[in-house]
Amino acid sequence: MSHPSVEDIKISSRRLRGTMEDGLADTVTGSLSFEDQRTVKFHGSYQQDDRDLRDERRRQKLEPAHQFMIRIRAPGGVFTPEQWLKLDAIATTYANHSLRVTTRQTFQIHGVVKRDLKATMQAINAGLLDTISACGDVNRNVLGASNPLQSHLHAQVHDWAQRLSLHFKPRTRAYYEVWLDEEKVAESGVEEEPIYGQAYLPRKFKIAVAVPPHNDVDVFANDLGLIAIVDEAGGLAGFNVAIGGSMGSSHGIPTHYPRVGNVIGFVTPDQVFAIAEAAVTVQRDLGDREDRKHARFKYTIDDHGSDKIVAMMEERAGFKLQPARPWHFDHNGDRFGWVEGEDGHWHLTLSLPSGRIVDQPGRPLLTGMREIARIHRGQFRMTCNQNVIIAGVPAAERARIDALVAAHGLDAENNAPTAMARTAISCVALPTCALAMAEAERYLPSFLANMEPLLDKHGLREQPILLRVSGCPNGCSRPYLAEIALVGKALGRYNLFVGGDHRGLRMNTLYRENITEPEILATLDTLLGQYAAGREPDEHFGDFLHRAGLVELPPYPTHVRVDPAEAMAITVVA
Numbered sequence: 006m007s008h009p010s011v012e013d014i015k016i017s018s019r020r021l022r023g024t025m026e027d028g029l030a031d032t033v034t035g036s037l038s039f040e041d042q043r044t045v046k047f048h049g050s051y052q053q054d055d056r057d058l059r060d061e062r063r064r065q066k067l068e069p070a071h072q073f074m075i076r077i078r079a080p081g082g083v084f085t086p087e088q089w090l091k092l093d094a095i096a097t098t099y100a101n102h103s104l105r106v107t108t109r110q111t112f113q114i115h116g117v118v119k120r121d122l123k124a125t126m127q128a129i130n131a132g133l134l135d136t137i138s139a140c141g142d143v144n145r146n147v148l149g150a151s152n153p154l155q156s157h158l159h160a161q162v163h164d165w166a167q168r169l170s171l172h173f174k175p176r177t178r179a180y181y182e183v184w185l186d187e188e189k190v191a192e193s194g195v196e197e198e199p200i201y202g203q204a205y206l207p208r209k210f211k212i213a214v215a216v217p218p219h220n221d222v223d224v225f226a227n228d229l230g231l232i233a234i235v236d237e238a239g240g241l242a243g244f245n246v247a248i249g250g251s252m253g254s255s256h257g258i259p260t261h262y263p264r265v266g267n268v269i270g271f272v273t274p275d276q277v278f279a280i281a282e283a284a285v286t287v288q289r290d291l292g293d294r295e296d297r298k299h300a301r302f303k304y305t306i307d308d309h310g311s312d313k314i315v316a317m318m319e320e321r322a323g324f325k326l327q328p329a330r331p332w333h334f335d336h337n338g339d340r341f342g343w344v345e346g347e348d349g350h351w352h353l354t355l356s357l358p359s360g361r362i363v364d365q366p367g368r369p370l371l372t373g374m375r376e377i378a379r380i381h382r383g384q385f386r387m388t389c390n391q392n393v394i395i396a397g398v399p400a401a402e403r404a405r406i407d408a409l410v411a412a413h414g415l416d417a418e419n420n421a422p423t424a425m426a427r428t429a430i431s432c433v434a435l436p437t438c439a440l441a442m443a444e445a446e447r448y449l450p451s452f453l454a455n456m457e458p459l460l461d462k463h464g465l466r467e468q469p470i471l472l473r474v475s476g477c478p479n480g481c482s483r484p485y486l487a488e489i490a491l492v493g494k495a496l497g498r499y500n501l502f503v504g505g506d507h508r509g510l511r512m513n514t515l516y517r518e519n520i521t522e523p524e525i526l527a528t529l530d531t532l533l534g535q536y537a538a539g540r541e542p543d544e545h546f547g548d549f550l551h552r553a554g555l556v557e558l559p560p561y562p563t564h565v566r567v568d569p570a571e572a573m574a575i576t577v578v579a
């Protein structure tokens with residue numbers, strides 16, 4: 006039986022209601038209908054099944070172990086201690102007893118069965134949180150720099166992330182009717198969607214706000230990137246605008262490629278909504294609605310030409326962009342340990358293993374974070390590198406937090422034996438991700454352990470070399486921006502990419518295809534040996550590989566070129 010297209014499903018869903026209420030009430034199956042599985046994404050949830058159990062259940066002639074992943078909308082990634090405790094209770098009551106910090110600064114919970122889905126959504130709402138458009142063909146969670154140092158800028162950027170997220174939130178009341186039992190009114194199912202229209206966007210759309218010199222949001226991996234420009238008095242002058250970043254690709258299909266955003270100009274704060282809306286609506290109108298693999302803004306820009314897209318954006322916004330202003334990024338990572346903010350409060354960044362907060366033998370991370378949430382009076386800030394900042398701690402409270410951190414092994418990653426282990430990230434992949442071709446999160450610890458002797462051999466234990474692992478080419482851990490990346494090809498087999506930079510400006514290059522761990526380690530042994538022998542002082546691994554001519558840039562838009570004279574990025578080079 007052929008299924009309707011996603012475009013048809015969106016249009017006939019009565020503004021994202023579909024038949025979800027009936028589907029949730031149906032106790033015969035743990036699944037939603039094909040159509041509702043597409044629609045429920047707009048409400049922040051994916052139907053999945055436990056892939057570890059798939060074969061056994063098939064043998065027993067049972068339907069797959071259907072379950073739901075739920076993603077929270079949390080622009081800027083800030084949670085109160087009360088919200089943390091609510092999420093912890095949800096994870097332990099309805100989900101798989103873990104919280105998962107994502108690469109877009111929010112939480113996912115996994116393993117919710119259909120009969121508990123509505124109660125879980127209601128519990129999330131009771132925590133003053135929601136999941137609206139955390140997934141689906143709409144604007145996704147808006148990223149804001151975590152920036153523990155410059156407190157006043159963090160507050161402003163967080164505010165922008167919130168406002169942009171609200172601006173692009175769908176107007177349909179579907180979420181409130183389906184999950185929160187809001188009464189249906191005459192407009193139910195035909196609400197105006199002034200920005201999106203009835204078919205919403207051709208594909209997901211992602212926005213990030215960065216605060217130089219940190220690129221912790223990986224701003225160039227977003228459809229729309231805003232780079233905060235600070236004026237001489239330390240206030241916010243406005244933002245440089247970058248368009249067309251995205252990581253998704255497909256193995257062996259050159260027309261599906263990752264791409265970094267290109268910087269197109271500068272806007273003042275009062276122009277932000279107009280330019281953002283112009284980008285979203287241009288993509289709404291010109292994006293490919295036939296081929297979902299070719300539907301992101303990057304393809305719209307490359308197919309129509311950046312000049313045309315920028316001109317359309319300017320026309321819709323009603324003003325011309327100013328020339329981009331100089332800025333500089335130092336790195337795209339997090340800064341671990343305690344730092345004092347401008348406001349005199351302290352902030353502790355903890356490195357988490359792929360963002361997974363779960364009680365492990367000897368390392369009860371979920372319990373530890375719960376204990377901290379019980380006494381903490383500040384905020385929790387999630388980072389786009391899957392880490393958490395315990396933010397806004399008075400100096401006098403630090404010792405109590407430190408004691409809980411130590412007692413629950415929450416500092417294990419901060420004290421990891423190699424710098425690589427502290428900064429490495431990986432996507433979820435198996436067993437929940439339907440698209441995973443190989444392990445990622447579950448594989449990272451053993452891979453890092455096997456890298457340790459190699460790093461030691463070459464004297465690189467403390468050298469920050471950015472490693473990212475993804476279970477498939479969709480690139481949820483933003484692997485194409487890492488110095489070393491493993492991208493899953495099949496169980497136990499990966500494509501090895503090398504040569505990205507540590508600031509998120511240059512993508513890496515496919516170096517070896519479809520190889521197993523011994524081959525990966527042998528290849529890296531050689532490259533790390535060359536690096537150790539030939540590097541300049543302070544030269545990073547990815548930069549060395551390029552200087553030494555060991556890798557070339559791939560044939561698609563790959564890096565934001567930095568003009569050394571102006572110390573600013575100008576354009577994407579094909």
Ligand code: SRM
Pocket residue numbers: 051053074076106107108109110111112113139145146211223226250251252253254298301360391431432433434437438439440479480481482483
């Ligand atoms: Fe992602 C799909 C997990 C960030 C590109 N992503 C998925 C799904 C929902 C699989 C699916 O469609 O069935 C994964 C669910 C796995 C699971 O079991 O939880 C999934 N993506 C994640 C997370 C949880 C990875 C993580 O380990 O943290 C991240 C959640 C972010 C969030 O909170 O919103 C996550 N995904 C990203 C990023 C990184 C980013 O946005 O900075 C990317 C690359 C940037 C981009 O969008 O290009 C990313 N995810 C994708 C793609 C490829 C999209 C494309 O245009 O080709 C897919 C596949 C798709 O959409 O068809 C995908």
Ligand code: SF4
Pocket residue numbers: 432433434435438439440441442445475476477478479480481482
């Ligand atoms: Fe799943 Fe692929 Fe994303 Fe990893 S990169 S979470 S395997 S879709």
